[in-house]
Amino acid sequence: MEFRRFRGTDQYLTSSALESAVNCALALERPLLVRGEPGTGKTQLAEAIASGLGLRLIHWPVKSTTRAQDGLYVYDTVQRLYDSRFGEGDVKDIRRYIKYVPLGNAFAAPDRLVLLIDEIDKADLEFPNDLLHELDRMRFVVNETGDEIVARQRPVVVITSNAEKELPDAFLRRCVFHFIEFPDKELMARIVRVHHPDLERQLLDQAIKAFYAIRDTEGLRKRPSTSELIDWIAVLRRAGIASVELDAGTPFLGALLKREQDLIAFAEAANRGRRPRA
Amino acid sequence: MFVEFLYELRDRGVKVGPQEAMSIAQALRLGLHKGTLDGFYETARALCVHREQDLDAFDRAFAHHFRGVPDEAIALTEELMEWLQQPKSRRELTELEQQLLQRMDLDQVRQQMRERLAQQRQRHDRGNRWVGTAGTSPHGSGGTNLAGIKVGDAPGGRGALEVAGERHFKDLRSDVTLDTRQIEVALRRLRAFVREGAEEELDIEGTIDKTARNAGELELKLRPPRRSNLRVLLLLDVGGSMDPHADVCERLFSAARRATHFKELRTLYFHNCIYGRVYERASLMRGIDVLHLLQDCDPSWRLIVVGDALMSPWELQSAGSRWSWTEDSGAPGIAWLAHLAQHFPHSAWLNPEREISWYGTAEIIRRVFPMYRLTQDGLLEAVHHLMRGGARR
Numbered sequence A: 001m002e003f004r005r006f007r008g009t010d011q012y013l014t015s016s017a018l019e020s021a022v023n024c025a026l027a028l029e030r031p032l033l034v035r036g037e038p039g040t041g042k043t044q045l046a047e048a049i050a051s052g053l054g055l056r057l058i059h060w061p062v063k064s065t066t067r068a069q070d071g072l073y074v075y076d077t078v079q080r081l082y083d084s085r086f087g088e089g090d091v092k093d094i095r096r097y098i099k100y101v102p103l104g105n106a107f108a109a110p111d112r113l114v115l116l117i118d119e120i121d122k123a124d125l126e127f128p129n130d131l132l133h134e135l136d137r138m139r140f141v142v143n144e145t146g147d148e149i150v151a152r153q154r155p156v157v158v159i160t161s162n163a164e165k166e167l168p169d170a171f172l173r174r175c176v177f178h179f180i181e182f183p184d185k186e187l188m189a190r191i192v193r194v195h196h197p198d199l200e201r202q203l204l205d206q207a208i209k210a211f212y213a214i215r216d217t218e219g220l221r222k223r224p225s226t227s228e229l230i231d232w233i234a235v236l237r238r239a240g241i242a243s244v245e246l247d248a249g250t251p252f253l254g255a256l257l258k259r260e261q262d263l264i265a266f267a268e269a270a271n272r273g274r275r276p277r278a
Numbered sequence B: 001m002f003v004e005f006l007y008e009l010r011d012r013g014v015k016v017g018p019q020e021a022m023s024i025a026q027a028l029r030l031g032l033h034k035g036t037l038d039g040f041y042e043t044a045r046a047l048c049v050h051r052e053q054d055l056d057a058f059d060r061a062f063a064h065h066f067r068g069v070p071d072e073a074i075a076l077t078e079e080l081m082e083w084l085q086q087p088k089s090r091r092e093l094t095e096l097e098q099q100l101l102q103r104m105d106l107d108q109v110r111q112q113m114r115e116r117l118a119q120q121r122q123r124h125d126r127g128n129r130w131v132g133t134a135g136t137s138p139h140g141s142g143g144t145n146l147a148g149i150k151v152g153d154a155p156g157g158r159g160a161l162e163v164a165g166e167r168h169f170k171d172l173r174s175d176v177t178l179d180t181r182q183i184e185v186a187l188r189r190l191r192a193f194v195r196e197g198a199e200e201e202l203d204i205e206g207t208i209d210k211t212a213r214n215a216g217e218l219e220l221k222l223r224p225p226r227r228s229n230l231r232v233l234l235l236l237d238v239g240g241s242m243d244p245h246a247d248v249c250e251r252l253f254s255a256a257r258r259a260t261h262f263k264e265l266r267t268l269y270f271h272n273c274i275y276g277r278v279y280e281r282a283s284l285m286r287g288i289d290v291l292h293l294l295q296d297c298d299p300s301w302r303l304i305v306v307g308d309a310l311m312s313p314w315e316l317q318s319a320g321s322r323w324s325w326t327e328d329s330g331a332p333g334i335a336w337l338a339h340l341a342q343h344f345p346h347s348a349w350l351n352p353e354r355e356i357s358w359y360g361t362a363e364i365i366r367r368v369f370p371m372y373r374l375t376q377d378g379l380l381e382a383v384h385h386l387m388r389g390g391a392r393r
């Protein structure tokens, strides 16, 4: 069986290990579980896979109340009640009130697509196993109508999780796993270049140096991540700033440190003159 | 060679088994490793490692086994497949995997791989590492690997591998540590739901009722969703004799902190015994008056104390202790404990030590707090007790 290999895109930089993991998942038709610190490109990876393979992407952001069942379809009882009350539409046709949601959509789609189940760790403990069950079956019945939806092709499933919560063993065993490490300075420079192709070398170097030093500040509640760096550089450029030094007066620090306490922690560190290692 | 690698992974705590071996056999067959050792490393890692904590163990095992070892993919696949054919391994495979295995005809696999690897060699030659050439393998198809563990022994005979396998699985089963997931599962039972907050959920029963009363005119009834309103106070003994248990305490603490079904969780620390104060930091900094704490936390809070209840009797019976004797805490430790137990009718003491060492001070404390072991079973019992209305006073 042949399959199209994934090789990253010009918008998304991959490592060879990440490509191997993606290709394992594609070839073995297993879900790909990606873990890593916030901002390491977990969500973007799914988009890159979709665009790299020319497939449609369905994004399913998981919330704390999400249940696997809710991913298939919803039956809009309230709408139906209202319609029956106000005489709008054909209330006898239950199908009008059945709406497919991400997982259901992915199964119902005629073509293969990429299903991103984003931040699975947010949901209940039972969610991952329930989800696996639905994914393995590749079919479901709409109880209200008796319709059965059978997936024609297994979707490419990408699951992301922040490296915080333990996931059940049975679930982990089914997934191909990849941990995206936080990028080193060199890779970070290349990632920034993707987003700011015409950035001055000097500002790039200085911003990256400052960024890693700030990440090293002790006592931060939330260390800034790639997206914050990209945003910060955007702000600096819009303000016409061509050069940054790291001290208490560094411009637009709020773009990097979003919490009041973190700004204070950084200011304290800077004032103590004990500037963190650059 | 490869099977031995799997066992080494298991020895190092990476839980791999026939499922992983099966995936790797499939991956090799599909040529996902591109015929290179690097490719094999990446593929095996993606399939064997399921959590980042295991990556380092994988790396060390891999280096140990494969560095500088010129090997070939075909022999490895054969070895794997033969191992998988063993009843012991097969039993662990899912039905789907068993079917896949049956469909893999060894000769055919060998042929396919040879072709695939030849193609790949033409396409991108990454040196001659690891490209399969049949016949030169140190592991003949008869199936003994380098370490002398027999693979594919005659049926009925007890091959070394089988024996090794038995021993290993048994070890794994009797390994009853309390891992994070077990804690999470236990803590999940610690909840009590109430309906409060904004009315945002349709109450179907209520709607039907109201509509009926309203002579069939539809009248929707909304209600607030069910939310957990359980509050938990966690007091952790730190330092000294608790040091060996720091890991499991940390796991309990982080699982509790992540539990989304507590309305509120407060974690405070003490050393050996509780006197007038408990502390916000494990370093026993930022003291809080126990009496103030009791004002903040009404008796509906569930109190969980974690400690080995080991101290000198003197610490329990006299006011204050050696390390905080400058503090005037007034009453002896046991009186403070009794006061806490009195205030919180739902309370439990989790002890990381085995029952066998629950004597002396632990015996006294046991009369004040129901005491449970900090194991999976103990935790479940404690949670059960905390949820039961009746608590002993």
Ligand SMILES: Nc1ncnc2c1ncn2[C@@H]1O[C@H](COP(=O)(O)OP(=O)(O)OP(=O)(O)O)[C@@H](O)[C@H]1O
Binding pocket: A011, A012, A013, A014, A036, A037, A038, A039, A040, A041, A042, A043, A044, A045, A160, A162, A191, A194, A226, A227, A230
């Ligand atoms: N390898 C990469 N190539 C290009 N851009 C990247 C890469 N990694 C991260 N980025 C950029 O960093 C930002 C954050 O990425 P993304 O939102 O995918 O991270 P995440 O891991 O999903 O984070 P979170 O855990 O917060 O959801 C995006 O703007 C993305 O474009």
Ligand SMILES: [Mg+2]
Binding pocket: A042, A043, A044, A118, A160
């Ligand atoms: Mg994301």
